[in-house]
Amino acid sequence: xxxxxxxxxxxxxxxxxxxxxxxxxxxxxxxTSSVLANPRACALFxxxxxxxxxxxxxxxxxRVPDGLLELLERLMIVxxxxxxxxxxxxxxxxxxxxxxxxxxxxxxHGAELRRGRDLEIERVTAVLPDDFVExxxxxxxxxxxxxAEPKGPGLAIHYRLAPDAETLIAQELxxxxxxxxxxxxxxxxxRLFEVVPAGLSKxxxxxxxxxxxxxRGRVPIMIGDDIGDEAAxxxxxxxxxxxxxxxxxxxxxxxxxxxxxxxxLRWLDRIVTHFDPSRRxxxx
Ligand SMILES: [Mg+2]
Numbered sequence: 001x002x003x004x005x006x007x008x009x010x011x012x013x014x015x016x017x018x019x020x021x022x023x024x025x026x027x028x029x030x031x032t033s034s035v036l037a038n039p040r041a042c043a044l045f046x047x048x049x050x051x052x053x054x055x056x057x058x059x060x061x062x063r064v065p066d067g068l069l070e071l072l073e074r075l076m077i078v079x080x081x082x083x084x085x086x087x088x089x090x091x092x093x094x095x096x097x098x099x100x101x102x103x104x105x106x107x108x109h110g111a112e113l114r115r116g117r118d119l120e121i122e123r124v125t126a127v128l129p130d131d132f133v134e135x136x137x138x139x140x141x142x143x144x145x146x147x148a149e150p151k152g153p154g155l156a157i158h159y160r161l162a163p164d165a166e167t168l169i170a171q172e173l174x175x176x177x178x179x180x181x182x183x184x185x186x187x188x189x190x191r192l193f194e195v196v197p198a199g200l201s202k203x204x205x206x207x208x209x210x211x212x213x214x215x216r217g218r219v220p221i222m223i224g225d226d227i228g229d230e231a232a233x234x235x236x237x238x239x240x241x242x243x244x245x246x247x248x249x250x251x252x253x254x255x256x257x258x259x260x261x262x263x264x265l266r267w268l269d270r271i272v273t274h275f276d277p278s279r280r281x282x283x284x
Contacts, residue, residue, distance in 0.1 A: 028257040028267075031242040034219055035271055043082035043218040043241075044075060045206055045232060048094060050225035051246050054261050055190065057160055059089070059149060062097060065265060069101050074272040076103075081214040086205045088194055088228055090151045091121045104212065106205030109187065109196040109228055111153035113205070115212055125153045125197040128184070132195075135176045139169060153197050154184075160191035169193060189226050190249045196228075203231030210239070223264060226250050 035042050049055055049062065056062040075083050084104040087094050091107035091114055105114045113122045133150050136157060140148035145162030146169065149155065157173065159165045173186055173193055187194040206222060209215055220241035222232040225248050233243025246264055247256035258264045 026257075027242060028244060031221055031244060031257075032267075032271075034242075035221070036274060039078045039271065039275065040080045040082075041218055042079065043084070043210065043215045043220050044079050045084050045086050045209070045220060045222040045236070047202075047222075047224035047226070047229050047232075047246075048085060048087045048089060048097070050190065050248050050261065051223055051229075051264055052261055053097070055248070058147060059093075059156075059158065064097060065261070068265070069098060071265065071268055071272065072098070072101060072103065074276065075268060078272055078275045082218055084209045084215070086202045086209070086222070086224075086229075086232055088154075088156065088189070088202075088226075104209060104214075106202070106209060108151045108154040109194060109202055110200035110205035110208070111151075111197050113208055115209070123153060124200060127152050128155055128195065129180060132176050132180060132184075135172070136195075139172045143168065153200075155195040156189075156192050157195075158192045163191065187228050189228055194228060201231035202228055203235040206232045206235040210235075223258075 046052055049059070052068060053062045053064065072083065084106070085094060086106045088109050089107055091105055091112045094105060094107060095102055102114070102117050104117060106112060107121070111124050113124060114120070115122070128150065133155060136148045136155055140146045140157065143162055143165045145159065146165055147158040149158060157169055159169055170193065173195065177184060177186065177195070183198055184195050185198050187196050202224070206220060210220055220236040220239050221244065222229065222236040222242070223244045223246065224232060225246035227250060233245070236243050244257040245251045245255065246258045247253040247260060253259055258267065
């Protein structure tokens with residue numbers, strides 16, 4: 001075998017893989033190793049629905065799992081403050097769900113930011129035009145089971161209770177958005193369409209929050225379950241971080257890192273109990 005003192009990067013990678021053939025090689029294992037090695041070198045970004053919370057028939061009917069708030073507070077200690085929520089919901093609504101807890105967060109796919117737990121919510125862009133919101137509310141009134149949810153700078157159309165309406169809603173959205181071309185874009189999600197300001201995404205949210213002092217220079221870990229999270233996965237991976245996928249209606253179990261929110265919470269709980277073993281585990 002020819003030995004070189006300075007192997008090229010692919011050779012170095014092959015060498016590493018062969019030497020570590022018995023070591024964990026999956027994305028989740030690598031991420032777990034990074035966190036356990038030094039959580040204060042990592043930053044945690046969490047989607048809510050489908051990631052921390054089970055999906056519900058309507059956005060208002062989600063249930064907060066027992067112990068979630070305590071788990072988040074303990075994560076804040078382990079990660080030394082570098083824990084943030086990145087959600088498609090409005091932050092006012094996310095706050096109600098997690099009440100009385102408020103975290104550093106981004107809402108409406110990057111269109112809202114809260115850069116400190118005690119700080120006001122900043123709106124990054126203007127609200128949607130009234131005529132567009134009214135048009136979408138009209139669609140919701142015409143199709144039973146469809147729900148239009150204005151979110152200030154964005155809007156969601158939910159059709160979980162009317163799955164056959166997908167094509168019709170997509171057509172209505174496309175024609176309404178023709179009048180506002182270049183200003184907004186449509187993001188399909190789990191039985192919903194999100195209308196999001198152009199140029200903003202959960203990826204821009206992750207980048208903005210990563211610039212905060214407690215997040216700066218850390219390995220970003222984004223956990224999410226939907227198409228809207230992919231921009232944040234890409235932003236995290238671009239920064240040598242991790243995008244951890246939760247299985248569900250979007251990711252098949254064989255390509256996901258977690259089988260569902262329950263397994264995400266178990267993984268987070270394992271991290272906090274690892275660093276504070278005197279505290280009981282919150283989850284069986
Ligand atoms: Mg989600």
